Amino acid sequence: MTLAEPWRLLALLVVPVLWWLSLPSRPQTAVLTPHLQQWQLALAALRRRPPRWSRWRFLLLALAAAFAALAFAGPRAAGEPGSSRLVVVLDASASMAARGPDGRTAWARATDALRTTLPTVPADVEVTLLRAGGPLLRRHGASARALHDLGDPAGAIDADLATLAADAGRQPGVAVWTLTDGQGGRALPAAGARTVLRATGSNAAVLAVRLVDRWPLPALDLEVDVAAFVDASAIAALRVSGAIAAPSERTVELAPSTVRTEAFAVERLAAGGELSVRLELPGDVLAGDDVWRVELPPLPAPRIAVLADAEAGPFAAVAAEALAAEVGGGVVAAAGDQAVGVLLVEGGAIDLAPGAARAVTFGARLRGAAEAAAWPTPVVADWDRQGALTNGLDLSELRLQRAWRGVLPAGEAFLWADDAGVRTPLAVVAASAGGVASVHFAFRLQDGNLPLLAAFPQLLRRAFVRSYGEGAAPRVRSEPPPAGERDLRVAAAGDDVALPPFATPERDLAPWCVLLALAALALRAFVR
């Protein structure tokens, strides 16, 4: 036993004071009598007791004072040596979702082991849980003990579990417990405790899906890469289903560990929805990588409105017709009270905030723009070869008779002219936070040969798509399975290692001392 504050034992000096205080007061008058027996009988008849100093009462009082002083000094009992902190490294890679021989996933078995073991860890041991694999999670204390919000196994292990366990276990007083399935091609951790959750077997996976979206048209092309990590060739079923007009299914023969690509051309539903690609292989232990999902946006029914100034030629109307034919929409009048899918503006001025509405403007001055200045015969210098608008388009034949300086808002340029050696934007995309975008050209259609170029319809369609922003993009819901989490036929071998003993903390004996002091006082009440 140790004392936190030994100097407080000076409080024991109160014991002599208690002794002095416990002495009965001395009577002032002394009487001699031969009849002491009668005095005693009178006392007994009145059921009285003479005040007297009781050795036992004082001893109990002194004992209570001693225990109180001891409690005041902070007595502590030494604890057992051992680890005072536990770091749990939980493999949460995608392969942990594989089912073992008992039909339960390695993840379920790992979390069960944690739920069983962590409550037995002494409460004073600090527990830290590291989820390795997928999004990195750290949980401490009660949250770690309760396994709060661990999620599902996914992704690859970014860190080497063996290194992680060794680093953590190198700190004094830290015990490491690794729970893993041994997949990923790396050795099991040698440091600390470990639990190996075996879940080996055949696995087929959808490795990748390349999507060619013809939005706003319903046509959708998919190229699906699949593979089977089996010992011998296997027959699998590959299904495409969901938000498409006709689900497609085909049987494929998969050679061991060989990637096979299958192409699908489907018609998407106008309402949009989830499209899934599912690979089914009998005996597949890991179902998580068998499905690829994408959220398809609904198809628009675009109404295209045209605004053209008085000097505009027929190009704006022709462009609208071409765009309508390209996206399956129609041309409507540009009335103020009518909602349209996209607005084509040719020349003139318009009260339009850049990026606030879906629009494609050609040489039009926007609200708040400076006075336009004519820019005669600008020479197209370059266009964005990587951007979504002009990628793959040939604009080298674009010739302009005139353009306008000052009509372009701030935005992302994708077409430039050589203005006295300086690249000056001829077209920009102005996007807003809500995903809506407007495309602006610094020249009118009638001032150049853009409508005559072969790339013009495609450029119009891409401008239409771009004006819809992210609302037109399919959202892929599946992550490709990590490379190390696909082949589950062989796992690192190793036995389980039990947890080391944990330290027990110093126990505070002050409450016991207080209890003993109270017990002594209670006993004293019965002693005469």
Add this chain to the structure above:
Amino acid sequence: MPPLFPPAFRERLHALIGQRAGFRGAPDARQRARRSVLSQSGTFVGHRPYEHGDDLRRIDWSAYARTGQLYVKQLEQEQRRTAALLLDLTASLHAGEPPRRVPLLRGAAVVGGFALAQLDGLTVLAPGAGALAERTFTGVAAVPELLAHLTALPVAAAGVGDAVGMLLQRGLPGRVHWFSDFAVPSACERPLHALRRRGAVVTGWLPELPADRAPQPTGYLRVTDPETGEELTLPVDEAFVAELRRQLALLAARQDRLFAQAGARLVRWRAPALDDHSAAAFAVFAARCEP
């Protein structure tokens, strides 16, 4: 301790002796013991139950025929008349204000003076007094000697049983004047009955102090028995005084009952003040010494 026998007392003692006549003594027990072996003569004074060791010739067979119980005849021989003073010298007599020892020894002096004046002899037994434990006086001229003897008596720790044993050993039973506070009646019971069995006529003399009826002071007291040294510390209130008064009354009743059962007398007299040597203060002796 104040002077036991101041001149005023001595004058009062001589006056009392001069006025007193007919003090009853008892035959010399030693002569009676010698004579009793030879004859069974004397004046019949009563019966007492037979005790082991009694002379079988003294059994009253007529009484046995009537009652079925063995009784022995008690005879009083009128031979040499003597008296014995049995004095309690224990420390308990120092209790009281004035100390009970003063009126007790003065009373013994008066009774002894009566005996010296009117009887053939007086034996003073003081158990525990060492060389002064037994002393015999003869004639009224020995009164000053008696007073000196009483003055010289120390405080003794010997019990009553020792004194009575000594008395019986000397064969002195006769008229015995026992001066004591009789604080523990149960301790007096056996000696008293033993004296009675041996034919002694016992008179108990108990000087009473005011504290024998009720404690004088109240409050927080330390009460000490001067004989045993035992102490008692206690608060004394009215309820306790009332109860103690009741206990002291019970004690007095027990003392009276003790002497009555032994066929003896117990004479209480109020202890006078130290300097009170009036005739009234000693009237009790003139009145009660004559049966």
